[in-house]
Amino acid sequence: MNVMTAVRAASSSKAAEHFDVLIVGAGISGIGSAYHLTQQLPDKSFVILESQESFGGTWLTHKYPGIRSDSDLHTFGYRFKPWVGPPIATSEEIKSYMGEVMAENGLGKHIRYKHRIERASWSSATNLWIIEAVRTDSGEPVSFTANFLWMCQGYYRHSQGYTPQWPDMDRFEGRIVHPQLWPEDIELAGKKVVVIGSGATAATLIPAIAGECAHVTMLQRSPTYFRVGRNAIELAETLRQLQVKEEWIHEIVRRKILFEQDAFTRRCLAEPEQVKKELISQITAVLGPDYDVEKHFTPKYRPWRQRIAFVPDADLFLGIKSGRASVVTDEIDRFTEKGILLKSGDELPADIVVTATGFDLCVLGDIDFSIDGKPLNFGDTVTYRGMMFTGVPNMVWVFGYFRASWTLRTDLVADFVCRMLAHMKEKGAGKVVAALRPEDHNMPLLSWIDPENFNPGYMMRNMNLLPKRGDKPEWQHSQDYWAEKDEIPAIDLDDAAFVYD
Numbered sequence: 394m395n396v397m398t399a400v401r402a403a404s405s406s407k408a409a410e411h412f413d414v415l416i417v418g419a420g421i422s423g424i425g426s427a428y429h430l431t432q433q434l435p436d437k438s439f440v441i442l443e444s445q446e447s448f449g450g451t452w453l454t455h456k457y458p459g460i461r462s463d464s465d466l467h468t469f470g471y472r473f474k475p476w477v478g479p480p481i482a483t484s485e486e487i488k489s490y491m492g493e494v495m496a497e498n499g500l501g502k503h504i505r506y507k508h509r510i511e512r513a514s515w516s517s518a519t520n521l522w523i524i525e526a527v528r529t530d531s532g533e534p535v536s537f538t539a540n541f542l543w544m545c546q547g548y549y550r551h552s553q554g555y556t557p558q559w560p561d562m563d564r565f566e567g568r569i570v571h572p573q574l575w576p577e578d579i580e581l582a583g584k585k586v587v588v589i590g591s592g593a594t595a596a597t598l599i600p601a602i603a604g605e606c607a608h609v610t611m612l613q614r615s616p617t618y619f620r621v622g623r624n625a626i627e628l629a630e631t632l633r634q635l636q637v638k639e640e641w642i643h644e645i646v647r648r649k650i651l652f653e654q655d656a657f658t659r660r661c662l663a664e665p666e667q668v669k670k671e672l673i674s675q676i677t678a679v680l681g682p683d684y685d686v687e688k689h690f691t692p693k694y695r696p697w698r699q700r701i702a703f704v705p706d707a708d709l710f711l712g713i714k715s716g717r718a719s720v721v722t723d724e725i726d727r728f729t730e731k732g733i734l735l736k737s738g739d740e741l742p743a744d745i746v747v748t749a750t751g752f753d754l755c756v757l758g759d760i761d762f763s764i765d766g767k768p769l770n771f772g773d774t775v776t777y778r779g780m781m782f783t784g785v786p787n788m789v790w791v792f793g794y795f796r797a798s799w800t801l802r803t804d805l806v807a808d809f810v811c812r813m814l815a816h817m818k819e820k821g822a823g824k825v826v827a828a829l830r831p832e833d834h835n836m837p838l839l840s841w842i843d844p845e846n847f848n849p850g851y852m853m854r855n856m857n858l859l860p861k862r863g864d865k866p867e868w869q870h871s872q873d874y875w876a877e878k879d880e881i882p883a884i885d886l887d888d889a890a891f892v893y894d
């Protein structure tokens with residue numbers, strides 16, 4: 394008997410617990426969704442299943458030195474809970490904020506930790522999801538039934554990061570580590586460290602370890618955009634001096650940030666060359682005119698095609714200026730015993746190589762989904778606004794924004810789910826499923842995101858696994874908070890795109 398068969402056999406012998414709503418994941422989305430559910434539909438029973446030993450999701454998994462947000466916490470924080478610290482926060486600060494939300498709203502008792510969901514099967518006979526999970530501590534199978542599945546499992550695999558395979562990695566005599574699985578026992582003192590990558594993780598890790606190791610080199614194939622600024626928001630500081638209530642400060646500062654981000658995004662599209670010049674000049678201002686900013690910090694793509702990492706207080710660039718950190722822009726030919734041989738012929742000596750090379754995309758939590766006994770391939774479905782999927786009943790996925798804080802969408806999607814659940818009750822419906830309307834049948838079906846618009850590596854590597862998008866606003870995740878903040882609350886729940894039963 395294989396593991397899955399055993400799990401199913403065992404779980405079928407034990408009564409499944411039932412909840413109106415089952416939330417997958419206790420990250421910032423799962424906790425936020427649970428909050429909204431308790432506020433908007435207090436009569437619904439619900440449970441949160443989380444495979445890890447605690448809450449936090451991304452902020453629990455990542456433990457590398459310096460781990461911090463790259464968006465501000467006024468907008469990465471929930472709309473209902475003021476953020477009172479500096480805008481860029483450490484993972485500890487984010488977890489403590491989430492902990493307060495849980496304590497203030499009695500959410501902890503609803504969470505079952507160390508419960509990894511392996512299988513979700515929809516039955517149209519009962520209008521229920523049957524959820525089969527495994528307790529990660531004991532291996533015990535547990536099962537649940539739920540009317541509605543609220544997927545807050547994020548978008549990447551928490552158990553491993555993405556490490557490309559380069560020739561001769563096994564010959565390297567030092568240690569290779571991925572930031573997602575940062576080892577507790579790693580000794581950096583006196584070591585030569587090479588960090589492969591140029592994204593937010595590399596930009597965070599490098600200044601955090603530069604003071605400890607002998608030298609740290611950022612090895613990048615091509616440059617990335619960065620924004621430099623103070624880790625403070627002047628308006629928040631002024632309002633605080635004026636003793637304005639934190640609730641008001643949170644709301645005012647959120648509005649200011651969102652207004653400025655909208656203006657910045659528009660400028661990126663309207664005058665990309667000017668924005669590029671401004672971003673790069675911030676770096677030149679720190680590194681000085683003699684530094685080769687053209688080679689190391691001038692990307693080939695338009696600003697905003699990939700997320701722009703924020704460098705608070707210019708710490709990455711100050712590390713480079715001090716000589717404790719440096720940047721090499723080149724390609725890896727192969728690993729050697731003592732380091733990395735580059736395509737240019739240079740060799741980079743290393744005791745430790747950190748592969749800050751990104752995530753492994755994971756569509757819907759690596760859960761085996763089936764609908765009435767038929768295995769479900771999400772790549773065959775079409776998404777309704779990046780939240781629901783054609784042919785998948787009673788299920789919503791919280792997939793946030795890349796160009797704005799993820800959590801802005803957690804709040805919006807939660808309002809939608811609560812409105813939808815209330816509407817179903819009103820109609821006496823046990824099932825809702827997104828379906829293409831007659832006018833949508835000839836619509837071209839495209840990849841989940843438009844690579845011309847946004848093209849991070851982990852998405853491009855696995856786009857075929859993600860649901861399809863249409864060419865109308867209803868059938869895509871627009872990644873546009875500024876449009877969705879008005880569109881999502883205005884969705885007509887009696888539109889023919891929703892079929893009730």
Ligand SMILES: Cc1cc2nc3c(=O)[nH]c(=O)nc-3n(C[C@H](O)[C@H](O)[C@H](O)COP(=O)(O)OP(=O)(O)OC[C@H]3O[C@@H](n4cnc5c(N)ncnc54)[C@H](O)[C@@H]3O)c2cc1C
Nearest residue numbers: 418420421422444450451462463464510546547758798799
């Ligand atoms: C290092 C890093 C920094 C980031 N910084 C920012 C930022 O500053 N701003 C921003 O907007 N975004 C940022 N992001 C993106 C970030 O992932 C999201 O913003 C947000 O934290 C995602 O929250 P989530 O709750 O949706 O998912 P996650 O944080 O991924 O949490 C999902 C949870 O679901 C659980 N889970 C998954 N599958 C299963 C299963 N089968 N059974 C049970 N449990 C399961 C996981 O264990 C996890 O705890 C960052 C990402 C990373 C990796």
